[in-house]
Amino acid sequence: xxxxxxxxxxxxxxxxxxxxxxxxxxxxxxxxxxxxxxxxxxxxxxxxxxxxxxxxxxxxxxxxxxxxxxxxxxxxxxxxxxxxxxxxxxxxxxxxxxxxxxxxxxxxxxxxxxxxxxxxxxxxxxxxxxxxxxxxxxxxxxxxx
Numbered sequence: 120x121x122x123x124x125x126x127x128x129x130x131x132x133x134x135x136x137x138x139x140x141x142x143x144x145x146x147x148x149x150x151x152x153x154x155x156x157x158x159x160x161x162x163x164x165x166x167x168x169x170x171x172x173x174x175x176x177x178x179x180x181x182x183x184x185x186x187x188x189x190x191x192x193x194x195x196x197x198x199x200x201x202x203x204x205x206x207x208x209x210x211x212x213x214x215x216x217x218x219x220x221x222x223x224x225x226x227x228x229x230x231x232x233x234x235x236x237x238x239x240x241x242x243x244x245x246x247x248x249x250x251x252x253x254x255x256x257x258x259x260x261x262x263x264x
Contacts, residue, residue: 122146201226202235207251211240225254233258 129142200214201224214223215237223240225232235258243252 122150202254203227204232204255205251205253208244208249211244211252215240215244225258233260235259 125146126139126143129146130136130139200218200220202214204225204227206214220237222234222236224234233255235254239257240252243257
């Protein structure tokens with residue numbers, strides 16, 4: 120724990136092994152006193168600050184919106200781009216030119232097969248002259264697949 124770390128650092132800095140017991144007593148007492156008066160740590164308090172990017176424990180959307188596709192959510196006017204299991208070189212080049220997404224889902228018959236990152240597509244285009252890419256070669260497999 121942090122108490123042992125503090126004791127080890129203080130003894131290492133001072134080089135005085137005879138002060139291990141007083142330092143340990145002070146550190147452990149300080150830890151217990153802090154727990155009695157505060158009850159939790161700094162990170163717990165920071166999670167409560169509303170402007171920090173922590174997700175709330177409950178979804179803030181009403182139940183009727185939780186089942187809607189992303190494209191139907193407020194502000195969801197962005198066209199979602201997805202890839203088929205086999206894509207041609209030309210389709211991939213056009214996609215990467217027209218779209219700034221950093222990753223793309225690989226979908227077949229409405230089922231998610233995996234996710235392929237932009238950098239992986241760019242590397243494949245630079246290193247291969249093949250006319251088509253089988254995305255299972257570069258995609259991260261979806262959970263449950």
